[in-house]
Amino acid sequence: MISLTRSPAWEALLEHYRESCDLHMRDLFNADSERFAKFSIQLGDLLFDYSKNRITQKTVTLLMDLLRDRGVIERREAMFSGGHINVTEDRAVLHVALRQQDETPVYVDGENVIPLVRQMLKKMRDFCDHVRSGEWKGYTGQPITDIVNIGIGGSDLGPQMVAQALTSYVDGPRPHFVSNADGTQLSEILRNLDPRTTLFIVASKTFTTQETLLNAGSAKKWFLSRAGNEEFVAKHFVALSTNREGVQNFGIDPENMFEFWDWVGGRYSVWSAIGLSVALAIGMDRFEEFLAGAHEADVHFRTAQPERNIPMLMAMLGIWYNNFYGCGTQAILPYNQYLSRFPAYFQQGDMESNGKSISVDGVPVNYGTGPIIWGEPGTNGQHAFFQLLHQGTKLVPCDFIACAQPLNPMGKHHTVLISNFFAQTEALMRGRTLAEAKAELEAQGLAPNRVSALAPHKTFTGNRPSNTFLLKRLTPFNLGLLMALYEHKIFVQGTIWNINSFDQMGVELGKQLAKNIQTELAEGGRATRHDASTNGLINAYQHMSRDNS
Numbered sequence: 001m002i003s004l005t006r007s008p009a010w011e012a013l014l015e016h017y018r019e020s021c022d023l024h025m026r027d028l029f030n031a032d033s034e035r036f037a038k039f040s041i042q043l044g045d046l047l048f049d050y051s052k053n054r055i056t057q058k059t060v061t062l063l064m065d066l067l068r069d070r071g072v073i074e075r076r077e078a079m080f081s082g083g084h085i086n087v088t089e090d091r092a093v094l095h096v097a098l099r100q101q102d103e104t105p106v107y108v109d110g111e112n113v114i115p116l117v118r119q120m121l122k123k124m125r126d127f128c129d130h131v132r133s134g135e136w137k138g139y140t141g142q143p144i145t146d147i148v149n150i151g152i153g154g155s156d157l158g159p160q161m162v163a164q165a166l167t168s169y170v171d172g173p174r175p176h177f178v179s180n181a182d183g184t185q186l187s188e189i190l191r192n193l194d195p196r197t198t199l200f201i202v203a204s205k206t207f208t209t210q211e212t213l214l215n216a217g218s219a220k221k222w223f224l225s226r227a228g229n230e231e232f233v234a235k236h237f238v239a240l241s242t243n244r245e246g247v248q249n250f251g252i253d254p255e256n257m258f259e260f261w262d263w264v265g266g267r268y269s270v271w272s273a274i275g276l277s278v279a280l281a282i283g284m285d286r287f288e289e290f291l292a293g294a295h296e297a298d299v300h301f302r303t304a305q306p307e308r309n310i311p312m313l314m315a316m317l318g319i320w321y322n323n324f325y326g327c328g329t330q331a332i333l334p335y336n337q338y339l340s341r342f343p344a345y346f347q348q349g350d351m352e353s354n355g356k357s358i359s360v361d362g363v364p365v366n367y368g369t370g371p372i373i374w375g376e377p378g379t380n381g382q383h384a385f386f387q388l389l390h391q392g393t394k395l396v397p398c399d400f401i402a403c404a405q406p407l408n409p410m411g412k413h414h415t416v417l418i419s420n421f422f423a424q425t426e427a428l429m430r431g432r433t434l435a436e437a438k439a440e441l442e443a444q445g446l447a448p449n450r451v452s453a454l455a456p457h458k459t460f461t462g463n464r465p466s467n468t469f470l471l472k473r474l475t476p477f478n479l480g481l482l483m484a485l486y487e488h489k490i491f492v493q494g495t496i497w498n499i500n501s502f503d504q505m506g507v508e509l510g511k512q513l514a515k516n517i518q519t520e521l522a523e524g525g526r527a528t529r530h531d532a533s534t535n536g537l538i539n540a541y542q543h544m545s546r547d548n549s
């Protein structure tokens, strides 16, 4: 295949960029009263409005030419049918199989994985029913009231974000999450827990992750110091993993292990047994609604034509800004407090997937790949960093997410929230011209010299792009739908950039070096083996940590 930036589809986009980059969205809206209808899509309870982007119909056509040219359709089919598209690890990528709703076989190396998925779901259901009904009892015969998921990365961010997003559906044990190597997190959580009624869920795909094993070991120690008998561990520790041996070595009965498989990527694993803490908290019926919502997105991604395909549009708009406008970041701004961890979740989802600079063919790429993903919930962000979004020198494409129906109606709160939500995308798009700024200042009765002095500061260029996702209501189904759209966006972008979105080798080096330093710290001598900065810091640390004055 011709390299990305030499392909005719890319060159056509470059040419189109040059001729269209000065267009202002204000003018595009003024010129076409149908713009919203043309550039928005309803999918179930979700409305996706992408009309506030710096695009014309031609932009979409050219972006989708590129998508077809780069083999996205073929690669999508390869993913859904169990092909080893994770080439560096030689694995299939089948989180979609975890949420498939029918029994159509999906083969990985000749084995149909759907029966495995069904068995896993059945085991999760039985366990959830036992724990939630109180049949599953702790070592003193009391039911479980609290669950602690111990994991990190994909084994933490997914269940944590989803459990938080679905807080209003929690009618089972209270979920807690421990991830950090910093013992403060575990200590603070344990402080308020009762070992007799607490269940620990050790979540690790590999069961080798240092932080998780450290936290799980300390939790077990805490538990045993109170329960006093190793036999009771079976009532209070379960594992979610692909590594049966590792689980056994840790001292968890394989009976209490919920298995998943190497074709489930860590950051795509909340749909697997890794979602157990969510299922315990909200019940298996609702967990399955969550899976069904994701499946709806899968069907849409697989069947809608590219020009009407939400993840494909999200992805190609991202390519447009990332590779043609030179935008380095993408903000995700949920106007919903329950979704406050959504940006952090997709920070891992996107940045660990597409933060790569070597192509699948093993050569450095000569174009930008994954953007920096960041964001905070609205309206908080407005009072913090939105200044830069509106008037800064950087162009930041933004995703705005909100729900039409509040789960906690309270006076005027929702109207205020949602008005801000609409106002922000309007302001980013429209801006305020110098003439408008002057007119407003004059209307306030300011002297002409103050008007001239202030007006430039009150001017907004506008033309700042955003996507809007409006959900009817935050339900398990709709959350699954929204999340899967983002997942597929990442897949499409990775395919365009010709990188492997499903490995994460960039996290290895730091881990290796940390192990060396850990040994050095244990030995306690003077550090000499590193660069001057690292040696200096280690030596200063050793001095400072011993200094009791």
Ligand SMILES: O=P(O)(O)OC[C@H]1O[C@H](O)[C@H](O)[C@@H](O)[C@@H]1O
Pocket: 151, 152, 153, 154, 155, 203, 204, 205, 206, 207, 208, 209, 212, 266, 267, 352, 504, 507
């Ligand atoms: O689930 P685990 O095997 O414990 O892995 C936990 C996390 O750590 C790794 O370093 C990876 O960067 C993540 O992708 C992964 O989700």
